Amino acid sequence: MYHYRSDATQFLDQLIADNPELETERMENRNLLWDVELNPQEQAGFEAAKVEKQPYTYYQN
Template sequence: MYHYKSDATQFLDQLMAEHPEMEAERLANRNLLWDVALDPQEQAGFEAAAVAKKPYTYYQD
């Protein structure tokens, strides 16, 4: 099995071991950006407003 860990991974592992409270903060901050509820009506509006892409971008009209 491959057991190599980069310096960055070793640093983060050590940091998380020394400060276990950071895991809760990390999850809370993740929720701000990634775990958001999507509004289906707003998503439908985005899809309806999308402009059709040309088959070949550099084709002269």
């Protein structure tokens, strides 16, 4: 069976093999962006500040 692996995949596999601490750093950095606790008061403020969307410019009322 033929298993093609691109140069990019081979490079990343080798990089991870040579630097095992990258996985830990990657997860820590992921947590900074994606696993964030949302402040309910701040979220309520965002909802209250929403502006109603205007109708399509060329739509005749």
